[in-house]
Amino acid sequence: MRIPTHDDVKAAHERIAPHVHRTPVLTSASLDRLAGAGLFFKCENFQRAGAFKARGASNAVFGLSDAEAGKGVATHSSGNHAQALAWAARRRGIPCHVVMPDDAVAAKKQAVAGYGGRIVECEPSYPAREAALAGVLEETGAAFVHPYDDPRVIAGQATCAVELMDQTRGLDAVIAPIGGGGMVSGICLALSAVAPDTAVYAAEPEQADDAARSLRAGRIVAGVAPQTIADGLKAPLGDLTWHFVSSRVADILTVSEREIVEAMKLMWTRLKTVVEPSSAVPLAAILKHGRVFAGRRVGVVVTGGNVDPDRLPWMAG
């Protein structure tokens, strides 16, 4: 297991700068009043391909040698990483193979296909996914880019926190949602170098609270088929992300499904940004655990905005 370093982050930032947006930081006086804190929203929902995943994916894709790149890249994901990897591969002009369960939402398949990705369907089980991926790798010789448990991906995500610290005048804390832990690991990695006194928090749905339970247990605890509206946060921690989470995260705060939807609506109406449910989990945690953040300057990573406006969680049916 190779642990990425701050030199990897600097290299990543230089490598991906021509490809990704330096996303803006938004503030809202009314949300500050509600939270009793100063909130700085780093808007990765405005990122290429609609989520922070473009950072890690492009760092992996553009870090390949020409010989490696010629064989393409592959991953398993039905979420934003799949889209981001397909997007990055198209930018480099190389093939991208994505293993997806055959019951994945049609819109997600279309998004990957829209970026030119090749979808390999498999049955919706862990063994089937692993078998399908192994088949793709053997057939194509493509480079596997894990959605989060990969030093290139974590170094890429870390560039987001470097920018956030650069765009604000010091923060007491940074909070992000946690699923597999790629973004949170990137924040830990970045802040350890550029802001060692800034605390790192993670936020998680109660109904997918494996990371919070892992932190309490002192070892990775897997969730059992978690069900949550924040569908980007169902993945379990990996060995590499656990390294960062276990050593640097101050706390992992959990919130209910109802609190997530309420926070999502607040971000729509107050920040005027389209966010997916996962992105609302940190604000929900700040509002619920007010005493943790009271009077502090808090960076909030808004992770993505890929949501279907015809299927919003507060719509009937």
Add this chain to the structure above:
Amino acid sequence: MRIPTHDDVKAAHERIAPHVHRTPVLTSASLDRLAGAGLFFKCENFQRAGAFKARGASNAVFGLSDAEAGKGVATHSSGNHAQALAWAARRRGIPCHVVMPDDAVAAKKQAVAGYGGRIVECEPSYPAREAALAGVLEETGAAFVHPYDDPRVIAGQATCAVELMDQTRGLDAVIAPIGGGGMVSGICLALSAVAPDTAVYAAEPEQADDAARSLRAGRIVAGVAPQTIADGLKAPLGDLTWHFVSSRVADILTVSEREIVEAMKLMWTRLKTVVEPSSAVPLAAILKHGRVFAGRRVGVVVTGGNVDPDRLPWMAG
């Protein structure tokens, strides 16, 4: 009629800088592909009080002498100007009186009241509104701040275009929605000084096309009770805004209600920004009148984001 000058714009920019956001400019590769043009979205939906109106309102409010300010400000508006004026007045700690028809949407009244504005209800007719306003002005001695036909307001709105030109490396054209014409006049005023070769376009709903008809007729033509989903664009031109529109606007392009809703959804899904229907009218016009903008660099003013997420135009019922 006093025509504001670029000196007024510079004074406005200095005056309002401590109060308003310098809003970001967003771009989207996929919208550029759809439009066949380079689009630069100036996101005033992220502005204080949720719309560009905060610029003109705060310029008027903070330009008052202490003696004038002590008597407060007043206006007639059931839209974003009312909220913005109440917001600016609260920032200065002075009263704000808003004349509104008694059939105005409850959410709009609440928004004004939430900023501390005093609502004076009247019957929904032009004579009733004028009578109610006259009564308020006589009773309080407040300074009247017209929603758009006011040199202080136009100079304030002009700061948006100054920033947009500063944030981009030159633009061939700038387009904004037109109702009463305050924002479009501000753009004309600003560009005449800082970018005389940049063309100004306005966009308007077909169902509220009085400005387009006025431009063709060469005189102000009033609409008759226009009905459109873009409810911020129903107001008629004023003498002062007509001065700018008639002398500087290249064309006024119209779009259907369906095209507005489609463009609004595109801005939600591609730009990830929450916009109100009025703000989608320019993109709808760009997509409809593609040949006008093909291959050009176009600034698009996203005027506001005050929309009820429970009542989106594509929701049933």
